[in-house]
Amino acid sequence: EPRGARGSLEDDALQATLHAAEEIHLDCDETRAIRELLSLPSDKLLSEQLRAAMRLGDGPRQDTLQMQIKDQFFDRSGDMFDMGRFPRLRSAEDYANSKLIGKKELREGFLRHTVKPIPTSLSQLEKPWREDALNTFKCILGFMGDAPYSFPLMLVQELLGLVLTGGSPEALAPIQT
Known part of the structure; x- marks a missing residue:
């Protein structure tokens, strides 16, 4: 039974095998290996279990x-993906100032889901790349049905064209999120 538990590395099987071995005071290479596995940090144990699977x-x-x-990973490091930490991100005020009317609505809706085209890029970009960002956003809205x-498949072709011609990484960010 210890070899079977070590083969699959399933938590329940490992625990049950170790418990049964301890009940009969069995101490062998297999039980020591199981004990060692169960003492690994959870991320390392999960990686070993994935390899076994x-x-x-x-x-x-x-x-x-x-x-x-x-x-x-996201519990431990998720805050590094917080858009607010991106150094070239526009402020809500700067974003809202891109339009003459409706500034309050734009400011309050900054970094929130919308099904309307955005008036400017969310990050500070040069004009050609800003246009790419707006076009990227428009294509995604259309493809997703918003x-x-x-x-809509023509929009995907347009997006791929942007990617393949080396558009700005920031302009292509909506594709990655």
Whole structure:
């Protein structure tokens, strides 16, 4: 049983095997290896479990473990993806000043989901790249069905054209989020 538990590295099987071994005072290489595995930091244990699931070809378990690893990563490091920390991000005031009317609504809606085209880029960009950012946003709105476009697949072609011609990384940021 210890070898089976070590093969799959499933938490319940490892714990049950270790508990059963301790009940009969069994101490062998396999139980020491299980004890060592269970003492690993959770992210390391998850990585080992993922390797085992991949070795066994257990697709659903791989998916579950990858989600757990992702969740741990974002729990630990999620704040580094906070848009407010991006140094070239416009202020809400600067964003709102891009239009003559409706400034209050723009200021309050800054960095919030919208289904309307944005008046300027969210980050400070040179004019050509700012236009790319606005076009990127428009294409995403259309492709996602938030804005009515007759041929949404043409919008994807337009987005790919921007990517392949080396558009500004900031202008292409909406594609990544």
